[in-house]
Amino acid sequence: AQSVTQPDIHITVSEGASLELRCNYSYGATPYLFWYVQSPGQGLQLLLKYFSGDTLVQGIKGFEAEFKRSQSSFNLRKPSVHWSDAAEYFCAVGDQGYGGSQGNLIFGKGTKLSVKP
């Protein structure tokens, strides 16, 4: 079965510093991968997605992610963090199995990002 792991529950970075949030997946073939962001009290918003092609994906709000098949990873990065980036971030993989849930997303448990002034 497919799964997603976000190893870091909580990360704190200083404003202006770079950011990397880790995501590992398990799936034998090419996965469909997503990053979502959830600001406090709000729903989830899609940051970026990877289906195929260029392994470096650009998203909204200055975020990017790189698909590395050899490491089964899809880490999210941002070169300079702003205070408004404080939120919870979820990695997800598309369920491409042959069961009844094909088309669903499998979410990691999330990483909470705090930003120090």
Place this chain on the structure above:
Amino acid sequence: DAEITQSPRHKITETGRQVTLACHQTWNHNNMFWYRQDLGHGLRLIHYSYGVQDTNKGEVSDGYSVSRSNTEDLPLTLESAASSQTSVYFCASSQDRSSYEQYFGPGTRLTVT
């Protein structure tokens, strides 16, 4: 603009009462999903639907039910609310089973006393 809305945004109810949370989308999406979000558990799938008259159980479906009578709406019913169902509930939709990208509503915070 197309959107997905949830109502109410906040609800307090008593143990044993029946509660229905509404979800309405104007994307004309085939797929709709209900999740609950709890600290330490992330998002957990409750029920989902791939179209009108289609409903499926997710990983935490006990005590919940849904029905899909049209494309736009997927109401979530708690048959007899329990304190363990205190949570934040999110509705989401996606175009079809090949698109995967889900759009989320703003959430409903439910407290069962």
